[in-house]
Amino acid sequence: MGVDIVILAGVVLLGLCVGSFLNVCILRLPRDQSLIRPRSTCPNCKQPIAWRDNIPVFSWLWLRGKCRWCHHPISKQYPLIEALVGVLFGASLLAYGMTWHAVAAALFGTLLLGIAITDARHYIIPDEFTWGGLVIGLLLALGGGVDGFLQALLGAAVGFVLLWLVGMAGTWVFKEEAMGGGDVKMMAMVGSFVGWRGVLLTVFAGAALGSLIFIPLSIKKKRLVPFGVFLAVGAAVAFLFGDVIIAWYGHFLKGD
Numbered sequence: 520m521g522v523d524i525v526i527l528a529g530v531v532l533l534g535l536c537v538g539s540f541l542n543v544c545i546l547r548l549p550r551d552q553s554l555i556r557p558r559s560t561c562p563n564c565k566q567p568i569a570w571r572d573n574i575p576v577f578s579w580l581w582l583r584g585k586c587r588w589c590h591h592p593i594s595k596q597y598p599l600i601e602a603l604v605g606v607l608f609g610a611s612l613l614a615y616g617m618t619w620h621a622v623a624a625a626l627f628g629t630l631l632l633g634i635a636i637t638d639a640r641h642y643i644i645p646d647e648f649t650w651g652g653l654v655i656g657l658l659l660a661l662g663g664g665v666d667g668f669l670q671a672l673l674g675a676a677v678g679f680v681l682l683w684l685v686g687m688a689g690t691w692v693f694k695e696e697a698m699g700g701g702d703v704k705m706m707a708m709v710g711s712f713v714g715w716r717g718v719l720l721t722v723f724a725g726a727a728l729g730s731l732i733f734i735p736l737s738i739k740k741k742r743l744v745p746f747g748v749f750l751a752v753g754a755a756v757a758f759l760f761g762d763v764i765i766a767w768y769g770h771f772l773k774g775d
Contacts (some may be wrong), residue, residue, distance in 0.1 A: 534608025656711025
């Protein structure tokens with residue numbers, strides 16, 4: 520069934536606005552700053568940004584990526600994240616139609632993007648993304664009735680306990696903190712969206728990606744590993760392809 524172009528455009532515009540708010544979260548949450556006050560300002564001259572210069576994507580393009588007042592370059596991160604979230608909202612609608620699953624896909628993807636960028640830049644996963652996302656996941660699960668809610672609750676519990684156990688084991692082996700609290704809380708949020716099987720797939724995929732890509736670099740350059748980035752990728756894989764991968768693995772074990 521096709522999607523009305525007007526509805527699709529409205530959803531994309533909503534996504535652009537959510538992306539603009541996500542930029543504020545990425546910038547301010549790691550610094551424990553209010554998301555409301557003060558108004559957004561130019562990072563260079565501190566001049567408040569007028570509403571006409573704060574239109575997602577369009578304003579950045581119109582001003583050629585520079586502040587109206589001091590002409591200092593404005594990071595490409597702002598329009599890129601706005602555009603990504605706009606595309607994410609539109610793609611969710613096209614893929615799942617006017618359903619709660621589409622809403623879950625859009626919001627879950629937005630949370631994962633926020634977590635990945637924040638953890639990569641600051642090595643922090645704010646509680647607003649994790650505990651706030653957990654509440655959103657559980658509320659959306661109510662659309663599946665009591666059974667759907669219980670599955671989400673079980674997924675959240677498994678995600679939290681599993682990462683906590685992994686962190687405890689890592690601390691015991693390496694004699695130092697091996698898993699940040701943000702990662703543990705993140706997996707509770709992820710579990711509320713993908714269920715306990717999706718949690719296992721997320722952890723496996725995240726660990727595999729982390730081992731292949733970042734751990735060699737961290738050993739060579741002694742850099743911290745923002746594991747939340749890889750967990751976010753793994754969670755996206757679990758949400759999009761989890762059922763297919765788990766079904767394939769079940770058939771593989773049975774020798775079908």
